[in-house]
Amino acid sequence: MNTQLKCKKAEIQDLHKIIELLADDELGRKRERLEDPLPESYIKAFNAIQGDPNNELILAVLAEEIVGVLQITFTPYLTYQGGWRATIEGVRTNKFLRGKGIGTQMIEWAIHLAKERGAHVVQLTTDKQRPEALEFYKRLGFRASHEGLKLHLG
C-alpha cells in the first residue's frame, strides 16, 4: 500500500468521491446533493471545468483513496500590468485526516501550478464561519488584505 500523499488532476471516475468530500462538510451538507447517480449538474460542471484550459481540479490521494480536493482557476486581468491571477476555491479534505498536512500539500501544489503559469498572485476567499481555515491560510503566508463579498442571485 502506498501511504505517501500525492497530488493528481481529477478524472471523471473520481467525481463521486469528490462530491462525497464536498458534501461531508458543515457548510457543504446544506448545499450539495450526494446521490447515486449524481445529479446531472455535477457532471456538466465537471465537463465545463475539464474543457477549460484555465480551470483545474486537483486531488490529494493517499493509499489510492481521494482525501482532498481543490479547484484552481487562472484568469487574465488588465490590472497589475496585465497580470494573471490564480484563484483557489472549494478546498476540502477528509475530515478524519485533519492536521496531517493534506491541505498544506494541496495548496503548495496549487502555488506551484500558479508559478508555472506565471500568475503574480494566488488568491482565495474563506467563509468567516471557518476561523480555523483563516488561520491555516495565514500560516501558509496568505494575507487577509481583502473583504470577500457575495451576492446570491434568486
Place this chain on the structure above:
Amino acid sequence: MNTQLKCKKAEIQDLHKIIELLADDELGRKRERLEDPLPESYIKAFNAIQGDPNNELILAVLAEEIVGVLQITFTPYLTYQGGWRATIEGVRTNKFLRGKGIGTQMIEWAIHLAKERGAHVVQLTTDKQRPEALEFYKRLGFRASHEGLKLHLG
C-alpha cells in the same frame, strides 16, 4: 451630446483609456504603467480576456467618454451542485465623477450578465484599504461573509 450613461463591452481601441482609469487610482498608480505605446503585457492580457468566452470587460460610457471599467469572469465549480459563479474585479470609475451612479450602473449590468449566464452568485473582493468601496457594495446587497486572502508570488 449624449449625456445618458451607457454600458458596453470593451474593444481594443478603448484599451489606453481603460489603463488610464486603472492607473488613476490610489492603489493603481503604484501598480500600473501608463505609457504610449502601452506595455505589451496589457495588450496580451486584453487579447486573452477577449478570446475567453468566460471573461468580459465592461465599460461605462458618458458623452462618448469612457468613465468606468470592470471585468467579469464566469467560472464553473462543483460546489453548489455544479453552480457557475460570476466574479467582478478591477472596478474603477473616473474620480471626478464619483457619486453619480456610474459604479452602481456597471455593477447592475454585471449582475444582469451573471443572471443571463445562470450564475448563482456574484462575488468580488475589495481591499480593506478602501472602506468606502465596502460600504458601496453593501448598499448594493452584497454581504461581507468572507475573508479575502492573497499570496503575492515573488
